[in-house]
Amino acid sequence: MAELQFQRTGPRAFIVGWPVAHSRSPLIHGYWLKQFDLAGSYERVAVAPADIGTFLAEMPASGFVGGNVTVPHKEAAFAAASRRDAVATLLGAANTLWMEGGQLCAGNTDAIGFLANLDASAPGWDAADGRAVVLGAGGAARSVVWALLSRGLDVAVVNRTVSRAEELVARFGGGRAYDWDALPGLLGDAGLLVNTTSLGMHGHAAAPVDLAPLPGEAFVSDIVYVPLETPLIAAARAGGYRTVDGLGMLLHQAVPGFERWFGVRPQVTAELRALVEADVRAGQG
Numbered sequence: 001m002a003e004l005q006f007q008r009t010g011p012r013a014f015i016v017g018w019p020v021a022h023s024r025s026p027l028i029h030g031y032w033l034k035q036f037d038l039a040g041s042y043e044r045v046a047v048a049p050a051d052i053g054t055f056l057a058e059m060p061a062s063g064f065v066g067g068n069v070t071v072p073h074k075e076a077a078f079a080a081a082s083r084r085d086a087v088a089t090l091l092g093a094a095n096t097l098w099m100e101g102g103q104l105c106a107g108n109t110d111a112i113g114f115l116a117n118l119d120a121s122a123p124g125w126d127a128a129d130g131r132a133v134v135l136g137a138g139g140a141a142r143s144v145v146w147a148l149l150s151r152g153l154d155v156a157v158v159n160r161t162v163s164r165a166e167e168l169v170a171r172f173g174g175g176r177a178y179d180w181d182a183l184p185g186l187l188g189d190a191g192l193l194v195n196t197t198s199l200g201m202h203g204h205a206a207a208p209v210d211l212a213p214l215p216g217e218a219f220v221s222d223i224v225y226v227p228l229e230t231p232l233i234a235a236a237r238a239g240g241y242r243t244v245d246g247l248g249m250l251l252h253q254a255v256p257g258f259e260r261w262f263g264v265r266p267q268v269t270a271e272l273r274a275l276v277e278a279d280v281r282a283g284q285g
């Protein structure tokens with residue numbers, strides 16, 4: 001009976017977070033399910049921090065084949081898994097779950113999503129000499145800093161609380177930590193500036209960054225995508241810099257999970273981007 005139902009409805013995947021109503025992941029996976037004409041679903045599941053342990057423990061018997069994990073549950077998902085991929089292990093956080101041989105497995109696709117987006121939107125971004133400057137030292141910075149180190153870049157981590165930046169570089173044994181005052185000096189020979197802080201996000205203050213010292217050929221990226229054009233991206237465009245916004249990272253990090261749960265490797269197309277972009281713009285009012 002259960003098998004019959006599976007055949008009719010296909011694999012079920014989820015995104016779990018708290019809150020999760022704002023997530024664009026159901027739109028992305030729903031687009032791909034329709035594009036490939038696959039039976040299956042991708043559902044939002046709101047789980048409070050107090051209940052995430054139970055949710056994860058019950059997942060193998062829940063009927064879900066896997067799912068995505070967003071804030072604030074990425075560390076809990078990592079801890080609950082029986083097996084973890086190499087990147088999740090390095091980051092200590094998971095954003096993708098799946099079942100294998102009855103065991104809960106955890107992976108992290110944020111870093112490869114970040115790199116895939118830069119590779120697709122700004123070919124040659126890592127060819128130039130010079131350092132990458134990362135603003136922020138939270139969970140999002142962890143993925144970005146590791147991604148940049150994995151490409152052999154010299155990474156400067158700039159954070160309001162410098163001790164968090166120091167912890168981050170110590171974790172990976174690479175990069176250097178600075179406080180915000182060092183930023184003008186660091187920008188002078190930077191090839192890439194990435195904002196991973198919540199600064200510039202809808203309802204938050206703008207990142208206080210003067211781009212004047214940044215060389216003209218540098219790239220500027222923001223992982224914030226609400227709004228699509230953050231004050232930092234707007235200033236970079238006005239200054240003639242090449243820019244990469246945050247929406248592409250969201251789209252690219254979704255690819256490996258979809259392939260695991262539904263068996264087809266999807267593409268990040270211009271049509272998909274336009275669909276999600278329209279939804280973000282509508283949400284911005």
Ligand code: ATR
Pocket residue numbers: 135136137138139140141159160161162164196197198199205
């Ligand atoms: P996430 O997991 O989304 O990265 P986080 O761990 O709360 O979230 O990290 C948020 C980042 O934004 C941190 O680098 C934080 O700086 P601190 O470590 O000093 O808190 C940064 N941030 C948030 N608000 C900021 C502000 N007003 N000025 C400077 N940095 C800010």
